[in-house]
Amino acid sequence: MPTPAPHNPATCPGCAAPDLAFAAHDHAHCAADALARAHAITAASGARLTPVRRRVLEILLEDHRALGAYDVLARLAADGFGNQPPVAYRALEFLVEQGLAHRIQRLNAFTACAHPGEAHAPAFLICRSCHSVAEAEAAPARDALAHDAARLGFTIERTTIEALGLCPACKDQA
Amino acid sequence: MPTPAPHNPATCPGCAAPDLAFAAHDHAHCAADALARAHAITAASGARLTPVRRRVLEILLEDHRALGAYDVLARLAADGFGNQPPVAYRALEFLVEQGLAHRIQRLNAFTACAHPGEAHAPAFLICRSCHSVAEAEAAPARDALAHDAARLGFTIERTTIEALGLCPACKDQA
DNA sequence: GCTTGACCTGTTATGATATTACATACATAG
DNA sequence: CTATGTATGTAATATCATAACAGGTCAAGC
Numbered sequence: 001m002p003t004p005a006p007h008n009p010a011t012c013p014g015c016a017a018p019d020l021a022f023a024a025h026d027h028a029h030c031a032a033d034a035l036a037r038a039h040a041i042t043a044a045s046g047a048r049l050t051p052v053r054r055r056v057l058e059i060l061l062e063d064h065r066a067l068g069a070y071d072v073l074a075r076l077a078a079d080g081f082g083n084q085p086p087v088a089y090r091a092l093e094f095l096v097e098q099g100l101a102h103r104i105q106r107l108n109a110f111t112a113c114a115h116p117g118e119a120h121a122p123a124f125l126i127c128r129s130c131h132s133v134a135e136a137e138a139a140p141a142r143d144a145l146a147h148d149a150a151r152l153g154f155t156i157e158r159t160t161i162e163a164l165g166l167c168p169a170c171k172d173q174a
Numbered sequence: 175m176p177t178p179a180p181h182n183p184a185t186c187p188g189c190a191a192p193d194l195a196f197a198a199h200d201h202a203h204c205a206a207d208a209l210a211r212a213h214a215i216t217a218a219s220g221a222r223l224t225p226v227r228r229r230v231l232e233i234l235l236e237d238h239r240a241l242g243a244y245d246v247l248a249r250l251a252a253d254g255f256g257n258q259p260p261v262a263y264r265a266l267e268f269l270v271e272q273g274l275a276h277r278i279q280r281l282n283a284f285t286a287c288a289h290p291g292e293a294h295a296p297a298f299l300i301c302r303s304c305h306s307v308a309e310a311e312a313a314p315a316r317d318a319l320a321h322d323a324a325r326l327g328f329t330i331e332r333t334t335i336e337a338l339g340l341c342p343a344c345k346d347q348a
Numbered sequence: 349g350c351t352t353g354a355c356c357t358g359t360t361a362t363g364a365t366a367t368t369a370c371a372t373a374c375a376t377a378g
Numbered sequence: 379c380t381a382t383g384t385a386t387g388t389a390a391t392a393t394c395a396t397a398a399c400a401g402g403t404c405a406a407g408c
Contacts, residue, residue, distance in 0.1 A: 022326050050356070069394070082358045085395065090357080105279045106334060108365095108394060123319055125328045136322040141315030145297055145337055148310040152196050153342035154299045160280060160336045163319055168327035222375095224385070243365070256387045259366065264386080282365060282394095 021064035021114065021125075021134035022167045031061040037116045038100050047098055052081050056091040057112060060101055065131045066109035104133060106162045121159065127167035129174075134167075195238035195288065195299075195308035196341045205235040211290045212274050221272055226255050230265040231286060234275055239305045240283035278307060280336045295333065301341035303348075308341075 020030070038057055042049040049057075059075050060067060069088045076091075077083030092110050095101035100116050103109075106126055111133045115122075123138035138161050149156045166174070194204070212231055216223040223231075233249050234241060243262045250265075251257030266284050269275035274290050277283075280300055285307045289296075297312035312335050323330050340348070 022328060052357075084359055087358070089395065105336075123322075125319075125323055125326065125330070127328075128331070134326060134328065136319060140318035141335065144314035144318075145299075145310060145335065148297075149299055149337060149339070152299065152308060152310075153345070154196060154301075154308065154337075155339045155345060156299070156337040157302070157339040158337070160334065160338070161315065161319065162279075163323060163328075163330040163333040165323070165329045165331040171327070171329055226386075258388055261387070263366065
């Protein structure tokens with residue numbers, strides 16, 4: 001693969017309109033950019049973006065949908081990688097740790113991160129029909145919760161915010 | 175069972191300090207009150223609080239922790255009810271539909287609702303150590319998300335907000 | 349160059365969670 | 379008392395996830 005051009009936020013559609021899962025956009029650019037960032041991020045942290053891991057990321061980047069571990073596994077097996085669950089789960093775990101993918105609790109599934117490298121812990125808008133996932137800003141919601149938690153003496157470590165509903169495309173069909 | 179006294183918010187600890195999962199409180203009252211409300215709520219809606227369903231609610235009400243469906247099932251089986259998964263799942267689904275219990279996605283588990291009858295869609299504070307669950311106010315968080323969703327043309331139907339961390343008791347132990 | 353050690357991949361086996369499908373029982377309205 | 383709808387019981391299976399171990403790869407240091 002040729003070395004990708006350095007990322008330029010000013011010209012990157014993903015940066016200009018970050019929550020574009022539901023909007024028409026240049027997805028080839030979107031995916032290629034995310035992959036390029038993934039190379040940069042892992043190189044910087046000393047982590048290894050091995051063939052399996054990279055392939056899993058590519059699979060997740062094919063669109064803005066969430067895929068189950070076994071779906072990913074089937075794709076991997078078709079590509080000649082191992083076909084036992086740990087192969088997929090380990091690669092997915094790695095990507096999540098590196099901030100390159102997110103786990104969607106509601107679906108027991110995984111989706112590529114739309115903003116890799118930008119520290120964030122987003123909220124997700126999940127289409128119950130097509131399993132598209134968009135990332136939304138979660139900071140206000142987190143802050144509100146933090147207040148209640150502090151009052152109760154509870155220490156929050158991680159917060160999951162997921163909204164299930166219908167994306168624009170699926171709404172039109174119905 | 176004797177008819178429970180009508181619910182009086184002014185004298186009910188659960189109403190005075192609603193998020194008491196982590197605080198010392200008169201839990202016998204707390205559970206009895208929730209059970210009494212459950213009878214009232216189901217009677218009002220025409221739903222039937224059958225023996226299995228009632229027993230599942232009692233089990234969940236034993237404390238403010240989340241229990242897996244199979245944990246509930248084992249308890250049911252010990253009480254002479256069926257011991258196949260659908261027995262537990264159906265009762266739990268019923269309780270969730272009636273607003274008498276909540277599903278905790280993060281744990282694949284269920285907890286009795288702390289405020290049955292009060293229309294709400296709460297956020298949860300979940301102790302990763304003891305699986306205690308407290309309910310917190312989710313309205314501000316939902317509102318913030320709704321704004322983003324509207325901008326993207328996404329229709330939110332249900333929102334899950336779950337914070338994982340340590341409750342005061344488990345924090346003290348560590 | 350070889351050894352060592354860390355890490356990654358593959359595989360077997362199993363555990364944990366959840367649903368489908370169908371049979372039976374039970375309450376109640378007519 | 380029978381038809382109907384609803385609830386329960388059971389078997390079988392689907393789906394999601396991890397533990398445990400064997401073998402391979404690769405780079406650092408001798």
